[in-house]
Amino acid sequence: MATASGSTNGMAQSIQTEPYVIIAIDFGTTYSGVSWTWSGDLDSVQPIRRWTDALNGSDGTYTQPKIPTKIRYRRDRPTSEALWGWNLNDGDDENEITFEWFKLILNYEALDERVKVSPRVKSTFEKLETIYNRDNAIPGAVQITTDYLRLLWKSAVQAMVAKEGRQFFHDLPCKVVLTKPAIWSPQACFRTRNAAKRAISRNLEPFGRLLALELVSEPEAAALAVLNTPVITQRPDIIEFGDIYLVADCGGGTVDVISYIVRSLDPLRLEECVEGTGDLCGSIFIDDEFEVFMSSRTHIPWESLEPWERQDIMLTQWELGIKQRFSPRPHQTWQVRLRGRRQIYNDNHIEPLFQPACGKARGLIEQQVGRISAKMGRMPKAILLVGGMGSSEYLSFQLRQQYLGEIEIRQSNDDQPWTAVCRGAAMAIALQMNIGRISRCNYGFCYTGTFNPRIHTMDDAIWDNVTKQQLAPVMEWIVRRGDVVRHLLPVMTECTEIYRYPDQISSGIFRIPIWESPREGADERKDQYVRELCAIDCFLPGVFRTTSTTHNGIEGPHLEVDPQAVLRFFTSLPQFINRKNEVYRQLDVDIIMSPRGQDLHFDVCFKGLSLKTEFRWPGNRGQRQDIPVELEPVRLD
Template sequence: MSSPGRESHLRRRDGQLPQLSPALRNLTLSPLPEAHYVVIGIDFGTTYSGVSWTWSKAASPDQIEQVHKWDVDSGSARNQESDKVPSRICYDDRGKVLKWGYMVSPQDENQAQWFKLLLSEDAIDQGGAKVLETKRVLRKLKKTAVDVTADFLRCLWKHAIEVIELALTKIAVDNMTFRVVLTLPANWKHSAQELTKKAAIQAGILERRLRGETTFRMVTEPEAAALAAWREAGMRWRPDLQLGDSFVVCDAGGGTVDLISYTVKSLEPLRLEECVEPTGDLCGAVYLDERFESTIRTIVGEKVYDQLDVDVKAKLFENDWEFAAKRKYGGPTKTPTVYQVDIRGYKPKKSGLFGKRPSSTILLEQGHLNSIFQPVIGQIVDLVRSQVSEIRETTAKKPKAVLLVGGFGENNFLMNQLTKTFPVPIQRPTNAWGVISRGAVIKGLSNSVETETVTNFISKLSYGVLHNSRFNPSIHLSADRFKSRLTGEILAREQFTWYLKRGTSVSKIIPVEYHWTRLLRSSWDLEGIQEDIWVSDQKIPPTRLDSGARKLCNFKCNFEEDIYIQLKEETAVDGISKYKELDYTLDMKIAAGELNWSVYWRDQKKGAAKVIVEYE
């Protein structure tokens, strides 16, 4: 909005409650008309990414296909069939894409990994050595995080479309529209969400097709996981699950671990409500990789490790870690588990195991493994504990289950620790690694808000506007008091009205509306009107402007000059000056993960903006 010091600054009409927008008060939502379309779910992950899909004429809603064949180099044939592909990409010195996914070899120069974390300011500092190396490569190639993400998504998208065309034929796919759903970590801020969407657009995913526009939505990873896990983890067949019961979804991925909890509001059809503020942290499986590397460095020595060939390190991570101890270790046992790790070129001074062990082999014993796993898994257990405690406090009963999904969710140590810690069933889908992209497809099958499985969200930010209010000594600070030079009213400057408050359960259907008044000195003032949307991450948002709030975005209102003529002229308190009052409404409604802000004057739309909702 315009500068708070100006007399034309926004003033809220007092004593009103949020109302439905006039244009939407009698709106009846109906499904989209039936048409042939393909739904594509993209799970863009820190370390691995996956794609699932279905189409409108599939035999059943459960018929969701997963892309599981990927282009590989001859030396990596074992990875040709997999539910996911590595989130890696390699460039030549001019910045042209050479390879991606499984085709990227450890010795390839100019390769980028973990670049997803570069989209989030909060994640950059916790990305470790691989993020630092990727930042170095991007500086060298003069590319941004959005550029490299777009390049990778373009490769992933092209491959997925080729797979779909092989299944349905190219001519059939060309005559269908696309519904694309891209998943995001639940704790990402607006800036990271916007950068991800920008990368998707740059990758060509939203390009118009022969049969019409491609619809694009974003959904949090835990919500997508919940939708698929409900079907695949046996939750819907549990006879003890009743209306009002809750469950936790723990999405343990490569970089982030997100938790979200739902209460069952309807079983047929399934309707879920978020019941507490979700949580998340950067404690995914990649942090096990860093601890594993640190352990190997300690065992063989820094100098020896740094001199190891790149291929040796790659084999070490892939064969002896990624597909061995990392996935199979189940935690401390009475009979300690020992893993042999072969490091070609390593020659220890002493040979262990009574001299029978090859000199290049080291042993990862239980103590080593516990030091790798315990800190990271301990963080996840604490996150689950906090979520369970919040559910008990909010619903007065414990959750019926914890659904464990994501690639790290397949780890037995994590599964065992959760089972020991919490007196509720820990359930895991058959394929926890690929569940998120399948859930994204289920999300994309929803035709309208009325068919959404999750009917609300818990906002993790407050959203509102800054304005002047009539001064109330019992509410406002004397420092904010001032007298209007036009109306003579005693006002409080720079006060907030929050349309949506943090922690609030918000319906995806009902919009919120407030009425506002602006004072205009001339028709020129109509041209400078803009609406500023503010946010606060404080549990109790500020009532007046301070450091606890920040401006999120603004949008210009298109008030025609001839509107000024239609407004009634008023005389200022000085008896000389003239002004007019512009009364209008600013409403906010929620759709597909966005807050839609609109300005109306006499039921005519004069401005609008879409803001991606930062929801838990």
């Protein structure tokens, strides 16, 4: 394949004018939440706090802004009867199996090996292998995600209808935004979006139709929630052009740290400052430390406690009590009640439980501060703490001590840090916020080009039977790692395929692979870091015919290749004659890449006409024509 590239300016679409609802889903590793607003009152984003149909108290309702990302299946019943939410006892039995942490399996191939062998991720993957077999463990995680999001969606919609009435939402179209970690891979984005679409599209009632389903990174959403509030935007002394903010999204399972620089105040426009990082060190690991601590301290063996007793200690007394309020204070004591007895603990008992996870989180923040200082020559103005662990008094205390007089530590009260991601995700869609994002990989095409001894080795050399000369694979990167895409600038690349015989296109389809590399400074050489991300299946024009076939007793239309049409198409292509006077046919197409939101969108054109295409991912195939990556969404003015 030979290529050349150029670029043209793109056109923005018109703003949605009819009334619509925006629903934001914060799909977390350990807890999930939903917020919503509508086009008539975009400034008012309302978190769902009343959950029904989740397994919990006797009234079947729980009032918290988040609900556990946990689902239980009865082995002998269909998945539609799955239980979810609060008070699902730990462990499985012969009749039931419970899944947690399945979100991380969506990104399994990109997980660090250390994360893959961590107890929770390893246990979840082994369960999936048992239920779905080894080859289908990841598709199994997609199915479980679909089931969980369906239950979450239905409960949230039920709460919305209970508050506003069914008539308020009747036939209104809706836009849905789903959060994702900042370091989510393109394939994980693809799986997440597909699961959400399957969960929502069949349960749209009372809404009219689904206008859009988009993904937004979690720390980005949190930054919008914190910085786009009247108390900040209406105070020029608080936020200024060029300010740098570090967002620490400290969730239940993972901690994401990323930084943004303010590029505009009206409208608020942010741009990634340096590339973000993350790790598996969320608040659940503090819970683990507490449970191990309690198992050695209770006057009754921990294993012999009734499930409801452990639940009372871990949720009511710990999660909603000690864990949220703890910070080192002289003479402060903490108590745990069990079967009429009180056990008293002091700071020396409790602080070591926080140190491993909070220490890792502080390490990520310190690393990000160092990168900002090295690149920008100055510290960030403030560190914004969000997420479940972001509300920890202990973490904020430690950071204030560490950066005293250098960086301001901002932490909201109540459940604001916990719901920041969800509220910010709704704002991102409602206000069409403009975030300049940094691409975390190189994306491009590979073609056969001239062997260059300056960059190629003899292992790269290939003999080309068409041109009768020594060539080598050459990479053409259309997006590079570290690029910040601030405008809609489509890139057009020419692609040439050479064929000797009509049989080579007898399927009516030709394939264009898309490659990626995480290496900074990637050059033209196809080195060991380059891998095929996915491929575009392109359907040749005019070679398919519609026939009527019967499948499962139902007659319907079916596309099949017309061999005579393929032959006519082949002979219509221009000739290419090599040095030995061998005649080939040359198929020239244009590939047009354009950033759209967080995606790279691809069109393939032949003689100016757009071809039908399908994306082929490893183990999956779909109609989407784009790749989810970290790119800037276009502001619709």
